[in-house]
Amino acid sequence: xxxxxxxxxxxxxxxxxxxxxxxxxxxxxxxxxxxxxxxxxxxxxxxxxxxxxxxxxxxxxxxxxxxxxxxxxxxxxxxxxxxxxxxxxxxxxxxxxxxxxxxxxxxxxxxxxxxxxxxxxxxxxxxxxxxxxxxxxxxxxxxxxxxxxxxxxxxxxxx
Numbered sequence: 001x002x003x004x005x006x007x008x009x010x011x012x013x014x015x016x017x018x019x020x021x022x023x024x025x026x027x028x029x030x031x032x033x034x035x036x037x038x039x040x041x042x043x044x045x046x047x048x049x050x051x052x053x054x055x056x057x058x059x060x061x062x063x064x065x066x067x068x069x070x071x072x073x074x075x076x077x078x079x080x081x082x083x084x085x086x087x088x089x090x091x092x093x094x095x096x097x098x099x100x101x102x103x104x105x106x107x108x109x110x111x112x113x114x115x116x117x118x119x120x121x122x123x124x125x126x127x128x129x130x131x132x133x134x135x136x137x138x139x140x141x142x143x144x145x146x147x148x149x150x151x152x153x154x155x156x157x158x159x
Contacts (some may be wrong), residue, residue: 005137006059012130013056016091020048023119028137041101044094049096055130057086084138088131095123 022046030036099120105111 002019005133006063008131009059009130010056012126013052014124017049017052020045020052020124023116024049044098048091049078051087051091058084058131084134088127088134092124092131095120097128099124128153
């Protein structure tokens with residue numbers, strides 16, 4: 001069951017990757033044609049691609065863990081999914097920020113491109129679903145460890 005969540009996460013990440021790659025290609029082409037001077041859009045889309053690759057790498061690395069029958073402890077895996085949550089939040093923030101910037105540019109009249117707004121809206125929704133799958137997957141994982149999220153958060157000793 002858990003591996004199906006990971007496979008679904010990877011497939012959704014691939015879809016977001018293709019959307020971000022398509023957007024990056026359009027942004028680079030607009031910049032080369034002189035229709036845009038915005039460097040931040042290029043950087044944010046490149047960052048999205050890098051973060052998506054990292055997200056998929058972390059998700060993929062847990063496939064053997066999910067298919068293990070009761071031998072979870074031998075993997076020496078942290079019990080809190082910082083990697084998924086941090087990468088997912090950063091990706092969703094970048095996609096949402098791009099959506100807001102596009103919406104602002106449309107209101108001011110700088111662009112009339114509706115497809116970029118729709119693409120980024122879809123990316124935000126898919127990224128939210130991916131984060132939800134990650135949390136649900138981790139909930140099942142913690143249940144197998146007989147632990148709770150409260151127990152799984154690392155405690156820092158204050159001296």
